[in-house]
Amino acid sequence: MKFLAPAASLLLLAVATAPAAADDEPGRIRVIGRASQEIAPDFASVEIGVESRGATPAAALDAASQAAKGIVATAKAMGVAEADIGTSSITLQPRTKNVRLPDGTMGERDDGYTAGNRVRVRLAEMGKLGELMRRTLESGANRIEGISFGLRDPASADAAVQVAAVKDAKAQAERIAEATGVKLGTVLSIESPPRAESPRPMPYGLAMKAAAPRGRTAVPVEAGTIETSAEVDAVFAIGR
The missing domain is CATH 3.30.70.2970 (Protein of unknown function (DUF541), domain 2)
Known part of the structure; x- marks a missing residue:
């Protein structure tokens, strides 16, 4: 199982669309945490x-x-x-x-x-x-x-990527707090709408090879990988 870190462009977009300290939310840092993972189907x-x-x-x-x-x-x-x-x-x-x-x-x-x-x-x-x-x-x-x-247990994959998204949100908030010279406080709220993507074969997936009896043509099949993603909207207090 491999988690994919959000691209730098996504991080900048999250900060731009969700300011570190919005005018109507003084003393708060709001970030969007994202994560995705690719898993071989079972x-x-x-x-x-x-x-x-x-x-x-x-x-x-x-x-x-x-x-x-x-x-x-x-x-x-x-x-x-x-x-x-x-x-x-x-x-x-x-x-x-x-x-x-x-x-x-x-x-x-x-x-x-x-x-x-x-x-x-x-x-x-x-x-x-x-x-x-x-x-x-x-x-x-x-x-x-x-x-x-x-996947026989898709809920487990969804839970893992959601946890990774929360960790990404916290890491972003810590970087913003450090850059602005403030202390990161406790989390005030976390909203996590289901954002898992539908499983789909990927072009760089796993090739399935089956030995065919002599005289018959094997049917080529590629399983690919299943990609899921999650997004959380997290708000942290600025500590004192």
Whole structure:
């Protein structure tokens, strides 16, 4: 886990927008503390599914269900816990096709049914993500959607970066007090609105490598890092 110190330009902006001793707040130092951190994700989540056609609703749904069983079986065979495998959606809808009617006009005619079954798999061993997708396609899947990366305990990451933001605010206040020849007093208030950013893959992230069996092409996957940030508005008294 690595905390990123705020850039000097951000520090100057914070001081400029929040004066050390505002006219309406005599005897106070107000600063904006900021911090961010980058963490490697500890799980990957992917939605794998199948879409099948059938002449009847039952035929379409049975075909999709059979393929979904193959997805689940493949995930379990690769060591994924049952708690990390779950159905995300099941769909069934009639199909139609355009046909030319006897009078020469175009119309629609029933053309069987389409059924879908999607399974959400959460994988702790992210190096196996590419292999998982490749193997489920061989077991009957024909849909891969919604690949994402996350943390199993995001609250812990948020708390750590918030603490770092408070420490940054105090360090700024101490520098301002020293520069102006005053003594920093106690903290009067701290406002901490949630400012955590949404997790997103970074271009300089971690490359996930999975060994593929001979004759198959590995699916390249990069997990990247998850970046979170926090901001606090802190007011300190000027001591005597």
